[in-house]
Amino acid sequence: MTNAPSSPAAFWEQTEAQLAETAPDVSLERGAFYSQPEWDVYQMRYTSSGGHRLFAWFSAPHGDGPFPALVRMPDYASVHDIIYTSLRHRAVVMNPTYRGQRNSDGLVRASYPGLLTDGIENPETYTLLGAYADALRAVEALLAQSQASIGDIALTGTGLGASLALALAARRSGIAAVAADTPMALGHPAALESGLGYPLGELDDYLRAHPERRDEVVGTLSSVNPVGFAPAVASPVLMSAGRFDRSLCPLPFAEELAAALPHCDLRVYDGAAEGGGHEHAQIRGAWLAERLGISVP
Secondary structure, X not given: OOOOOOOHHHHHHHHHHHHHOOOOOOEEEEOXXXXXXXXXXXXXXXXXXXXXXXXXXXXXXXXOOOEEEEEEEXXXXXXXXXXXXXXXXXXXXXXXXXXXXXXXXXXXXXXXXOHHXXXXXXXXXXXXXXXXXXXXXXXXXXXXXXXXXXXXXXXXXXXXXXXXXXHHHHHOOOEEEEEEEOOOOOOOHHHHOOOOOOOOHHHHHHHHHOHHHHHHHHHHHHHHOHHHHHHHOOOOEEEEEEOOXXXXXXXXXXXXXXXXXXXXXEEEEOOOOOOOHHHHHHHHHHHHHHHHOOOOO
């Protein structure tokens, strides 16, 4: 960031402008180790705002397409490997990363914990805001690559990845579906409650050490409150939440977010941040396949 945005609208306008100044410059390198007879897997690299060179796993089925695409947005963690999904037989699958994560850390190397509060006192210095630009750039890179023709696009993600997926769907038209598991409450007042577990507990620890910075923290995070941009999400959303989650997606936040989304199916499970675990994973897979028109083998 070069100038601190004064409002959520200004933040997104500035983010879009900075992306528009940077060409994606997409490259793909096939990896024989992960490729299978039905699909090829590539190491994908592209450039986001600020000159950050980002990494993604990218797989494409054999054939001419167009293929539907599934984009799994990255969570709050240092490393993201290739996800397992039965949809890979019939769809392009992309696992992007954001700046600071491993293989996307040429200019900044994120710490976990640490990234959630790195520079948080000012939007101009808050590293994690760049992840939202990188989420937008991921789909632009997907559409810019020449390996596979892309049809409908569905987004999925857990925690921060779910929030990034919702932000992306709010900013880009034509997203067929969003499966958002336990979206991180980052930007919402619920994220600043005391006594939360990690990762949100990192914010509580920061404010306990720097109570005088609360207003600055609230101002920095206001641009990425999922409830704020939820009304702009036109696509159907499947969302999961744990009834007893106190570390990622507290239930009152999940219910408020679901109410703000125009087309949301909220599934609440008797658990915590796992948000339904294996049970919901089966529901999510079938739901995504239906939205993308894919028959699962």
